[in-house]
Amino acid sequence: MKLWNKGIELNKLIEDFTVGNDYILDKKLIPYDCRGSIAHAMTLKKAGILNEVETEQLVNALEEIKNNGIEIKKEDEDVHTAIENYLIEKSGDLGRKIHTGRSRNDQVMVDIQLLVRDEIINTHNLAVKLCETLNNFSRENIVLMPGYTHMQKAMPSSLQLLTGSYIESFLDDLLLLETSYEINNKNPLGSAAGYGSSLNLDRDYSGKLLGFKGNRNCIYVQARPKLISTLIFPLCSFMKTMDKIASDLLMFTMGEFNFFSLPDEFCTGSSIMPQKKNYDLLELIRGKASLVHTLMYSVDMIGNKLISGYNRDYQLTKEALMKAFDITSKCLEIMGLIFQNLKVNSEALSKAISPELFATDKAYEIVKKGIPFRDAYRQVAENLDKLEIQNDTFEERDCLKFRDYTDEIKKRKILQPVVD
Known part of the structure; x- marks a missing residue:
């Protein structure tokens, strides 16, 4: 039974349209909805709305769901309804009390923010591990290589300088992710439909139970597209870094360069050309970077031109958020595997160091003799x-020398899981 049902059966086509795939997506939210509901039950007890026996019964039932799961049917619409229906079936009138002082508006934000907190920690750990892998890769492969501008050979570079650019980019991405963690970690519970309740529910207490720091303004809780696009933005930054790395490696693994290679078990082949060794995983990382950006843009556009308060449009932001985290975490994992197995062809890199790379250095030698740079430039050009x-x-x-980023990487190891 739908929580808002007033005795009128909803048109089936309308039900399909309004429910969408929420009942499928919400399977991921089951443990988080239970955690939020346990905190809410304890807050209701503190307010004198539930007694100790009632609270214990509800908490035990919610722990059971959290551990064993629950089926979410399309007619339930979402995880919140499925769990409340289960509590009513199991505990009768007591189950009907769990929604007191709460709306699905703040309930879904509790679920999303608890999920995101775990996703951020997982993404953070994967990125830190990748930085450590890159640092080791750089330490173990000291070699010069050409530097490029405008896609043409430009000046001497090194694998250490290139790899260091990747590490520093990821470290910046981590700073953005840590900021999003702080933005996300404010308590939405108790905001109800966006205007609180008259039940004197202690939001500080519920927030502490859930590990949140501070309470979010009741109306601002409903600004879901802004929050979700803010949470996806750091993921876009990670993907932009990986896009750059993938593009570099795709070029440098070409036969014309042959600077790097990956094991055969990392590559695919062609259905028509027997000789082909395709670095599809790098192409897919590059493509998925664009996909994560489109997810952020879609959420951002959904939130445009809407007045303050809840709007049903917000339902369409949940899937984009989940997809963005799934894609980014998987790509970080794959990128770590790539650099654990990437083979450096030092001979090809050394052969690529050609005389024209030192044109600017030659000009500087002349400058040291007191010749103006522009005159030295022309001399070398001729x-x-x-x-x-x-x-x-x-x-x-x-x-160009190896720089050890160990200390900088250690500074980013600051996010810890919140224990129930």
């Missing part, structure tokens, strides 16, 4: 065929 490879490049440029 004698490019006389350029030679410089073997002391590592000594000349500190930025």
Whole structure:
């Protein structure tokens, strides 16, 4: 039975349209809805609405659901209804008390924010682990390589400089993720439909039970698209970093470069060309980066032009959030596996270090003799065929040497799971 049912049977086509796939998505929210409902039951007890025996019965039933799961049917619409119906079936009138002082508006935000808190911690841990993997990869493969601008050879670079750029990008992404954790971790419970209740429910108490820090403004709880797009934004940043890495590796694994390679078991083949070794996993990471961006944009657009307070449009933001975390965490995991197995072709990298890469260095040598840079620039430009490879490049440029990011990475290990 639907929580809002007033005795009129809903048109089946309308039911299909309004329910959508929420009843499927909400399977992931079952343990979080139980946690939120347990906290709410204890808050009702504190307010004198439930007695100790009633609270214990409800908590035990909710723990049972959390541990064993529950079927969510389309006619239930969502996890909240399925669980309340179960409590009513199991406990009669006592089950009808669980929704006192609460709306599905704040209930779903409790579920989403508890889910997101766990997802952020998981994503954070995967990204930190990837940074450690990249740092080890850089330490173990000290080698020069060409640097490119405008897709053309430009100046001497190193694998250490390139890998360091990836690590620093991820460290920035982690800062964004940590900020989103703080934004997410405010208590929505007790805001009800967006305007609180007259039952004197202690939001500080329920927030403490759920591990939230502070209470979110009752109306602001309903600004779901803004919160969700804010939570997806750091994931877009992670994916943008991985997009860059995937694009670099796709180019450098081409036969014309042959700088890197992955084991055959990481690659696919062609149904028509027997010789093909395709780095599909990198192409898919690149494509999924764009997909996560579209998820953020879709949520952002859903929230446009809506007045304050709850709007049913918000239902359409849940799936995008779940998908964004699923995609990002899987890509971080795959990227870690890539760098644990990426083979560096030092010989190909060394051969790619050609004389024209040192044109600017040659100009600087002339500058050191007191010649204006623009004149030195022209001298070198007129004698490019006389350029030679410089073997002391590592000594000349500190930025090309290995930089150990261990300390910076350790600073990002600050997120801990909230224990029930």
